[in-house]
Amino acid sequence: MFLIYINNPCIAALAAENTIAVQSAVKQEKQVSSKSTPTDLVTEADHQVEELIISTLREKYPSHTPVDYNLRFIGEESSAAGVKCELRDDPTWIIDPIDGTCNFVHSFPMVAVSIGFAVKKELELGVIYHCFDGTLYTARKGHGAFCNGVRLQVSKEKDVSKALILTEIAHLLMEVRISPLTRSVRIIGSSTLALCHIASGAAEAYYQYGLHCWDIAAAAVIIREAGGYVIDTTGGPLDLMSRRVVAAGTRQIADYVVKQLQPINYGRDDLT
Ligand SMILES: O=P(O)(O)O[C@H]1[C@H](O)[C@@H](O)[C@H](O)[C@H](O)[C@@H]1O
Ligand SMILES: [Mg+2]
Numbered sequence: 001m002f003l004i005y006i007n008n009p010c011i012a013a014l015a016a017e018n019t020i021a022v023q024s025a026v027k028q029e030k031q032v033s034s035k036s037t038p039t040d041l042v043t044e045a046d047h048q049v050e051e052l053i054i055s056t057l058r059e060k061y062p063s064h065t066p067v068d069y070n071l072r073f074i075g076e077e078s079s080a081a082g083v084k085c086e087l088r089d090d091p092t093w094i095i096d097p098i099d100g101t102c103n104f105v106h107s108f109p110m111v112a113v114s115i116g117f118a119v120k121k122e123l124e125l126g127v128i129y130h131c132f133d134g135t136l137y138t139a140r141k142g143h144g145a146f147c148n149g150v151r152l153q154v155s156k157e158k159d160v161s162k163a164l165i166l167t168e169i170a171h172l173l174m175e176v177r178i179s180p181l182t183r184s185v186r187i188i189g190s191s192t193l194a195l196c197h198i199a200s201g202a203a204e205a206y207y208q209y210g211l212h213c214w215d216i217a218a219a220a221v222i223i224r225e226a227g228g229y230v231i232d233t234t235g236g237p238l239d240l241m242s243r244r245v246v247a248a249g250t251r252q253i254a255d256y257v258v259k260q261l262q263p264i265n266y267g268r269d270d271l272t
């Protein structure tokens with residue numbers, strides 16, 4: 001019943017509208033502050049884009065929401081402001097208004113708007129919009145994944161010596177363990193765009209500790225619908241709130257990455 005919300009063009013248009021907001025903000029003077037660490041940056045644009053997305057979704061779907069359900073929102077900046085981050089059975093939008101805020105502050109062209117959607121804790125829809133080049137990644141569970149309307153397919157590479165691995169700077173220490181047998185490692189500073197590169201087959205695997213449910217939600221649907229794997233760093237099923245992920249085009253590459261990882265505990269999104 002809740003799939004009536006899932007109207008990709010409408011959500012894609014919403015992500016696009018907000019990309020325009022981001023693109024104009026890139027050129028302006030930015031008020032930059034930090035959150036959990038000095039490098040965990042946030043700007044006025046992060047707040048404005050999240051507020052715009054949530055108000056637009058509330059406006060677009062008032063009639064669709066049965067009275068006994070509370071259409072819910074999990075947003076990065078609402079969570080930072082103290083709103084509880086809890087995934088319940090209600091239809092829930094999971095939003096990263098600007099993924100790659102540090103890149104945004106530097107006008108480094110790897111910034112995205114990410115909107116995921118879950119019902120009964122199952123991820124149903126993902127939309128990720130690249131704010132600099134207008135690339136739009138979309139997926140609806142069971143209906144395939146697309147990039148600007150062209151079907152996406154993950155890399156089917158099983159040979160780890162031919163694998164390009166993406167991660168984040170905080171885990172380079174593990175790069176020493178990962179890279180000896182892989183072709184190379186890359187860091188782009190936006191987990192949602194890195195995960196979209198797994199969905200498009202441009203890289204073979206991504207791993208990160210410390211990211212959040214709003215980084216993973218939309219991208220997990222896109223990768224899975226492109227034929228890929230999105231799992232826990234232990235090799236078990238993805239735990240959206242666990243702040244860790246391994247994504248890969250093939251199970252063989254996913255299992256190789258899992259074996260090289262040393263667990264790092266960043267806590268949980270739903271226990272803050
Ligand atoms: O920009 P926000 O605050 O969304 O944080 C992101 C970091 O900027 C990325 O390096 C990191 O890869 C993750 O994408 C993380 O979410
Ligand atoms: Mg963000």
Ligand SMILES: [Mg+2]
Nearest residue numbers: 096099100215
């Ligand atoms: Mg992010």
